[in-house]
Amino acid sequence: xxxxxxxxxxxxxxxxxxxxxxxxxxxxxxxxxxxxxxxxxxxxxxxxxxxxxxxxxxxxxxxxxxxxxxxxxxxxxxxxxxxxxxxxxxxxxxxxxxxxxxxxxxxxxxxxxxxxxxxxxxxxxxxxxxxxxxxxxxxxxxxxxxxxxxxxxxxxxxxxxxxxxxxxxxxxxxxxxxxxxxxxxxxxxxxxxxxxxxxxxxxxxxxxxxxxxxxxxxxxxxxxxxxxxxxxxxxxxxxxxxxxxxxxxxxxxxxxxxxxxxxxxxxxxxxxxxxxxxxxxxxxxxxxxxxxxxxxxxxxxxxxxxxxxxxx
Numbered sequence: 001x002x003x004x005x006x007x008x009x010x011x012x013x014x015x016x017x018x019x020x021x022x023x024x025x026x027x028x029x030x031x032x033x034x035x036x037x038x039x040x041x042x043x044x045x046x047x048x049x050x051x052x053x054x055x056x057x058x059x060x061x062x063x064x065x066x067x068x069x070x071x072x073x074x075x076x077x078x079x080x081x082x083x084x085x086x087x088x089x090x091x092x093x094x095x096x097x098x099x100x101x102x103x104x105x106x107x108x109x110x111x112x113x114x115x116x117x118x119x120x121x122x123x124x125x126x127x128x129x130x131x132x133x134x135x136x137x138x139x140x141x142x143x144x145x146x147x148x149x150x151x152x153x154x155x156x157x158x159x160x161x162x163x164x165x166x167x168x169x170x171x172x173x174x175x176x177x178x179x180x181x182x183x184x185x186x187x188x189x190x191x192x193x194x195x196x197x198x199x200x201x202x203x204x205x206x207x208x209x210x211x212x213x214x215x216x217x218x219x220x221x222x223x224x225x226x227x228x229x230x231x232x233x234x235x236x237x238x239x240x241x242x243x244x245x246x247x248x249x250x251x252x253x254x255x256x257x258x259x260x261x262x263x264x265x266x267x268x269x270x271x272x273x274x275x276x277x278x279x280x281x282x283x284x285x286x287x288x289x290x291x292x293x294x295x296x297x298x299x300x301x302x303x304x305x306x307x308x309x310x311x312x
Contacts, residue, residue, distance in 0.1 A: 002051030003084065005302045010058035010074055012067045013274050016091060017057040019291030024299060029054075033070065041066075043073045045081055053302050054083040055125070057294075060094035060113075061273040062252060068094065072116060079120045087123040087301060091272035091294065092248050096130035097220075099137075111137045125297055127272055127290065128219045128247040143307045145297055147247040147270050148175075150288050151217075152182045154268060160213040160243070164188050166205075168218050168230045176217045185215070190230050210238030221246040221269065224255035228262040241265050248272050249287070251279050259284055 008029035009017035021028050030046035056078070058071040071088065078086050098109035114137035118124065124138050127145045135142040163185030167176035169192055180187045188207025214234045221227055221244070231242050242264055249269030256278050259267060269275075270290045279285055293310060300307045 004052045005298075006049060006052045006054050006083075007298070008045075008054060008056050008074070008078075010056065010067060010070045012059050012061055012070070013057065013091065013271070015274060016059075016271050016289075016291055016294075019271075019289060020057065020295045020298065023292050023295035031074075041070055041073055043070065043077055045077055049078060050082040051084045053085050053087075054078050055087045055089050055298050055301075057089040057091070059090060059092035059272055061092050061248075061250070064094040068113065068116075075117070075120045085122045086120065087125055087298075088117055088121045089294065089298070090117070090124065090126040091290065093126050093129055093134070096134055099131040099134055110134050114138045123301065125294070125301065127294070130219055143297060143301065145290075145293060145307075145310060147272070147288075147290050147293070148178065148182075149310070150270060150290055150293060151245045151247075151268065152179060154288055155179075155183055155215065155243075155245070158243075160185075160215065160241075162212040164207060164209045164212045164214050164239075166190060166207070166209070166214050166216045166230070166234065168192070168216055168226055172218060175219070179215070179217045183215070186212070188214070190233060192226065192229070205233050205237040209234050211240055212238075214239040214242045216242065216244040218244070218246045220248045220250055221255065221267065222250040223253045224251065224258045224262075227267070228258045228264065231262050231264045235263050243268070245269070247290075249275060249279065249285070251275065251285075255279075256282050256285075 006029045007021050008031055011033050032044045034042045056074050060068045095109045095113045118138045118140045124142045135144055165176045165180035165185045166188045167173045168190050188209055191204040216230055234242050243266050245268040247270050268286045270288050297307050
């Protein structure tokens, strides 16, 4: 029975997929993604996958809808080509911020997208979901990884003095507390009030940051409004230096300009989402790779061994 491990990539983050393959010591699967003149996608597998254990790497990052449709077509193609098992690898899961009905007459978009992805998939491998309960939206098994081991390892090497780990909101306290425990730092929380989508007004810093190094820990940095407001609040509260880290550097709209103009010392993100040329040129942004972490998870899933050792 063929149970060959095969890794394929969509167009969303080819560099990450290649890095995963290098860590696994396997070649990237051959496929073709083209477009018709009107933008319609066309996907074709260029090798035999019958009976294979297939992993499709495709973060649903910007342009979110294009990458989501591409993933749906890829999954269907492998199902119709008789792959034994199909695992959708989503380093970044788009629509994760719409995980509940927060206003009348709105969809729970995370659930809709989860249903679509799981329709022909056998398993999901993802990283740092915006809300952990989204795992329950999928009707197939989900392996939910965290980038914390990669980020914590980096900041342990940085040896920040008198560290205070900061949660940018009440919802991120558990994440910040876990970082603080591993980095032997104190904990602080920023109390904020969001006045509109992608707009946040910082109110108070709860905790001691005066004369200390502050590390803001979040899962996503999108327009960076919350981030730069948090940085200024921490500076006003007496922080000597301010760093930030996030798993997913969405960095859309005015994010880069805001970061460059802010008093932030450095933002550390991972490569779950490929950075734009503008972001790569920003001297305040550092990128760490999660390819090795994802490769270990893929290997464990393929070998039917425990993935829990990779959790934090």
